[in-house]
Amino acid sequence: MRVNSKQPFLVQKLAEQWSENNEAPSMPDDKSWRGSMAGSCARQVAYRLSDTEASDPIDLAGFWNMGLGSMIHNELEQAIHDWADSQPNVEVIAEHEMELGERGYGHADTLVIMDIPWVGKVKVLFELKTVGGFGYKNMIGLNKNKYAEGPKWSAFVQGAMYASAVDADLLVIGYLAREGVSKNMAKNYSKSEIERMGAEWHYTKEQYMVVAAEEIERLDGISAAVAEGRTPSEIPARFSKSDPEIPFPAEVTHPEKGAWRLYAKDGSLVNAGTTWMCNYCQFQQQCKGDTDDVLSRDA
Numbered sequence: 001m002r003v004n005s006k007q008p009f010l011v012q013k014l015a016e017q018w019s020e021n022n023e024a025p026s027m028p029d030d031k032s033w034r035g036s037m038a039g040s041c042a043r044q045v046a047y048r049l050s051d052t053e054a055s056d057p058i059d060l061a062g063f064w065n066m067g068l069g070s071m072i073h074n075e076l077e078q079a080i081h082d083w084a085d086s087q088p089n090v091e092v093i094a095e096h097e098m099e100l101g102e103r104g105y106g107h108a109d110t111l112v113i114m115d116i117p118w119v120g121k122v123k124v125l126f127e128l129k130t131v132g133g134f135g136y137k138n139m140i141g142l143n144k145n146k147y148a149e150g151p152k153w154s155a156f157v158q159g160a161m162y163a164s165a166v167d168a169d170l171l172v173i174g175y176l177a178r179e180g181v182s183k184n185m186a187k188n189y190s191k192s193e194i195e196r197m198g199a200e201w202h203y204t205k206e207q208y209m210v211v212a213a214e215e216i217e218r219l220d221g222i223s224a225a226v227a228e229g230r231t232p233s234e235i236p237a238r239f240s241k242s243d244p245e246i247p248f249p250a251e252v253t254h255p256e257k258g259a260w261r262l263y264a265k266d267g268s269l270v271n272a273g274t275t276w277m278c279n280y281c282q283f284q285q286q287c288k289g290d291t292d293d294v295l296s297r298d299a
């Protein structure tokens, strides 16, 4: 029997039970947006802030991936505390909570404070993510062109906001692969033992501060617009100002395909492309309907 069953009832039940146990962390009542919304499309943020029911709810596979990430985080929290306890001059604050701008709130994974002789206290904001094996390989350049994509832009922006809120000297974005790189592949690409399962990217204040300020302003702006009564369909489907893949102020014109367009003031097309984000958006069908409505009104 090599062919898998089309009715996997035990795996199905397990996954369903798992998905019921996922809850977003709490935050104060006077806050509206979360740090995890970093880099998201402005309209998607508006749908979430206005409590719009998801037209495309997270499926079981999505819950599974998120759940694996949480499980890894929980397991590693103790390890990081054990490490800090064994170091004379290191303090670790896990799940560090913070206000972001006027209306935002965040839970940073770890704040590490090191007391270094002759230097003083150095604050390191550590944001840790997990990623599938394929995505991880692309991040560190294990592909045909040896092109390292680096961390996801949204992870950097989220970490940048947290780092700016605590005035960190260094922002570290860490990624752990949910599937390690084979020994052979690591050897062929001259990667070390640790790089087979994890990698870090480091950013100084000069590198993260501007991005953090822009994103906090953007998310506060969306939140204010929703509070004033603007509907998500009135919020342009735009992304972060400094998003390297989608030039600001390009807008998604076809949510069902993730197609975006950038027009000049005279109406001529300047640039166009697609984003994977729409296919993972919980409001894709709703957004398609809203976009069609806007287009038919403008026609």
Ligand code: SF4
Pocket (backbone or CB within 6 Å): 041, 042, 043, 044, 237, 252, 255, 256, 258, 277, 278, 281, 282, 283, 284, 285, 287, 288
């Ligand atoms: S479907 Fe795309 S454009 Fe629409 S809200 Fe979601 S991410 Fe934004």
